[in-house]
Amino acid sequence: MEKTPVLTSQSAAIARPSVAHHKKRRFSWDKMWSFLTLVPSLAAVLIFVYGFLGWTGYVSFTKWNSILPDYQLWGFKNYQILFQDYRFQSDLRNLLFFTVFFILACMVVGLFLAVLVDQKIKGENIFRNIFLFPMALSFIVTGVVWQWLLNPKTGVNLIFEALGASHPPAWYTSTRIVPSFHVGQIQFGLPIAMIAVLIASVWQMSGFAMALYLSGLRAVPEEIKEAAHVDGANGWKTFWRIVFPQLRPVTVTVVIILVQSSMKTFDLVYAMTGPGNGYVTDLPSLDMFTTTFQANQYAQGSAIAIVMFVLMMIFVIPYLWNSLRKEGQ
Amino acid sequence: MKKKYLSIAGGAVLALGVVTACGSPSNNTGSNGSASGSASTTSNQVQIFSWWTAGGEANGLNALIKTFNKEYPHEKIVNEAVAGGGGSNAKAVLASRMQAGDPPETFQVHAGQELMAWVNAGKMQPLDSLYKSMGLNKVIPAAIINDLSKNGHVYAVPVDVGRGNVLWYNPAVLKKYHLTPPKTMSQFISELKTLKAKGVTPLAYGDKDQLGSVMLWENVLLATMGPQNYDKLWQGKLSFNNPQVKQATNTFLELLQYTNSNHSALTWDEADQMVADGSAAFNLMGDWAKAYFQSKGLKEGSQFGWTAFPGTNNDFEYVIDSFGLPKGAKNPTGAMDFLKLVASKQGQDEFNPLKGSIPPRTDANVNLFDTYSKEAMSDFKKDSLVPSLANGEAANPAFETAATQAVTMLISTKNVNEFVSALNTAAEENPLS
Incomplete structure (x- = not known):
């Protein structure tokens, strides 16, 4: 993949030699120089990204489940154990609900804020920065702050209690799962505790969605909107029929970036809730950390990492393929 | 920061793995930047690895x-x-460094199976000669030395002893409702009932990091089984199908009815805070909680009280920090010098009063310690010494993680049979010894 640009520029050069110069020489110091400058980063990417990916994949098929490395192959046994595991099954359920609701909420909130900011209001800069600001914080900070805010005994519940609520929400300490039906070893459904994590993560990332949508909105030509206006479309109609369809590419970008950030979520949950009551807020990344570094089950931990990687690829590959194809045109 | 360091450390592990996989014969590749390959000439560094930061x-x-x-x-x-x-976190960093062949000169490790994980992996050097020259066999209880040994060789020196079966209470709360510190499980449960009826949280615990729940379970287990059977369980000589395990687990579930609903939001010290401010009456925690109470300015005896967990009055569930000598340490002489200090009477008398723990040496100077520690020191000499699962002594790390998971699952499902079969599976996959 990294090589493609180099090859195309070479082949392009070969294809039209007559235009440039009469010399048919393939070698030029200029090209050599650009190739040499690329070598270190290419090598680094090959070793530190793809090499280690492959190595992790290899380890996930071995018996290395104690401190002492054991490279005997064990087939799919680690994966088999993993998918029968109560904790990992909970992780997949949580990840599914977390990702879906996180993205939907970020998109809705982000789009809403973008439209508001786009109304050519006074102090637009200030609002934009306020909405973007949470993104500048580390997830650890967000996690700690929301852990306090949503602590059922000391946080916002004190306000609810003062207002007379007798059963304020239990937030991330809740063990309820709705709707709850039995799948594998676990109860399937949205863990209510996840809502607390969702609030924190949407608070942090919706500003980012807003920024992207705002740039998308700005890219819609004024003429089209004016033309719609002249044709008698009201503001609402203009937005849904004219502007919104133009935001499709931005939406795809938002979804892809948020999907991969939600699948990797670790620090937020680590700081805010931990694995939770009966693993209601656990995610594969937390499981991977404990399995690898606390239980020293390296093969098992690698298997979790590979599952996470495959899940992510399911979303990212079609996107990359799509955008590369467009570049090709 | 931490994550970054981990990923760098992890990278180092993997890099070394690749190098070995390629069959490169060179040793000491990369990673140990400052120290050159042949140690003897330059290194006078003694790296002390621990999680004692505050x-x-x-x-x-x-x-x-x-x-x-x-x-x-x-x-x-x-x-x-x-x-x-x-x-x-420290254990994760240590594992990475050990894998990368870049061990510190010495590192903090819990006695028992946590240490044995390194010994079994062939990463530790025996300290028999140190024990002999310092006469440590005479001053450290045999049960402890046994926990630091494999095949007759001893692999670490213990520096402090904590106790895991302590029930902390708020004296003012107990006094208000005319209760006395419980001695038996039935008395304990009846007191919990009384407190619940009065609207006080009877028993606080925090299991955000899952320590509080596993410790509570293992203490009920110890109270139900007694020290001999409890020990046999961890040596793999008794099955988890034993009816006493089920009985203990049921008692554990009964106790949970009297606990705070926000337990999963709290760490152990936040649960102790509930006892400190009187919103809860009891909390089970190791005696490191004493240091927490004192750091809040509370006076021992009058403002916070303690007793052995009901039914474990003659047992001492120990949590021991020890230091060993990893193979491949660049400055073994320096490491041995530090271990000598750690094992000496002077070193232990200096360290333990500050940490709030008690020395594993039985010849320590009692006058240096506070009331709680004096009591603990005399109990340590006469009680049955048993290991803690939650703190790494009783079982290997993989079993410990699996058991922790089983307890977490139990709390949400309340299914005792499922819990016992999870423990059995864990023991099959990670045999206890």
Whole structure:
């Protein structure tokens, strides 16, 4: 993949030699120089990204489940154990609900804020920065702050209690799962505790969605909107029929970036809730950390990492393929 | 920061793996930047690896380091403490360094199976000669030495002893409802009932990091089974199908009815805070909780009280920090010098009063310690000594993680049969010894 640009520029050069110069020489110091400058980063990417990916994949098929490395192959046994595991099954359920609701909420909130900011209001800069600001914080900070805010005994519940609520929400300490039906070893459904994590993560990332949508909105030509206006479309109609369809590419970008950030979520949950009551807020990344570094089950931990990687690829590959194809045109 | 360090450390592990996989014969590749391959010439560094970064523990460590510098001026101590409760982060960093063949000179490790994981992996050097020359066999209880040994060789020196079966209480709350510290499980449960009826949280616990729940379960187990059977369970000589395990688990579930609903939001110290401010009456925690109460300015006896967990009055569930000598340490002489100080009466008397723990040496100077520690020191001499699962002594790390998971699952499902079969599976996959 990294090589493609180099090859195309070479082949392009070969294809039209007559235009440039009469010399048919393939070698030029200029090209050599650009190739040499690329070598270190290419090598680094090959070793530190793809090499280690492959190595992790290899380890996930071995018996290395104690401190002492054991490279005997064990087939799919680690994966088999993993998918029968109560904790990992909970992780997949949580990840599914977390990702879906996180993205939907970020998109809705982000789009809403973008439209508001786009109304050519006074102090637009200030609002934009306020909405973007949470993104500048580390997830650890967000996690700690929301852990306090949503602590059922000391946080916002004190306000609810003062207002007379007798059963304020239990937030991330809740063990309820709705709707709850039995799948594998676990109860399937949205863990209510996840809502607390969702609030924190949407608070942090919706500003980012807003920024992207705002740039998308700005890219819609004024003429089209004016033309719609002249044709008698009201503001609402203009937005849904004219502007919104133009935001499709931005939406795809938002979804892809948020999907991969939600699948990797670790620090937020680590700081805010931990694995939770009966693993209601656990995610594969937390499981991977404990399995690898606390239980020293390296093969098992690698298997979790590979599952996470495959899940992510399911979303990212079609996107990359799509955008590369467009570049090709 | 931490994550970054981990990923770098992890990278180092993997890089080394690749190098070995390629069959490169060169040793000491990369990773150990400063120290050159042949150690003897340059290195006078003594890297001390621990998770003592704050409070009394850090003060204790610093006192040891100060004394060490005075006695061995030519050695240079490097304090490589990694923050994080119970050493969860430190253990991850240590594992990476050990895998990468870049061990510290010595590292903090819980006695028992946590140490044995390293011994079994062939990463530790025996300390038999140190024990002999210092006469440690005479002053450290045999049960403890046994826990630090494999095949007749001893692999670490213990520096402090904590106790895991302590029930902390708020004296004012007990007095208000005319209750006395419970001695038996039935008395305990009836007191919990009374307190619940009065609207006080009877028993606080915090299991955000899952320590509080596993410790509570293992204490009920100890109270139900007694020290002999409890020990046999961890040696793999008794099955988890034993009816006493089920009985204990049912009692554990009964106790949970009297606990705070927000337990999963709290760490152990936040649960102790509930006892400190009187919103809860009891909390089960190791005696490191004493240091927490004292750091809040509470006076022992009058403002916070303690008793052995009901039904474990003659048992001492020990949590022991020890230091060993990893193979491949670049400055083994310096490491041995530090271990000598750690094992000495002087070193232990200096360290333990600051940390709030008691010395494993039975010849320590009792007058240096507070009331709680004096009591603990005399109990340590006469009680049955049993290991803790939650703190790494009783079982290997993989079993411990699986058991922790089973307890977490039990709390949400309340299914005792499922819990027992999860423990059995864990023991099959990670045999206890």
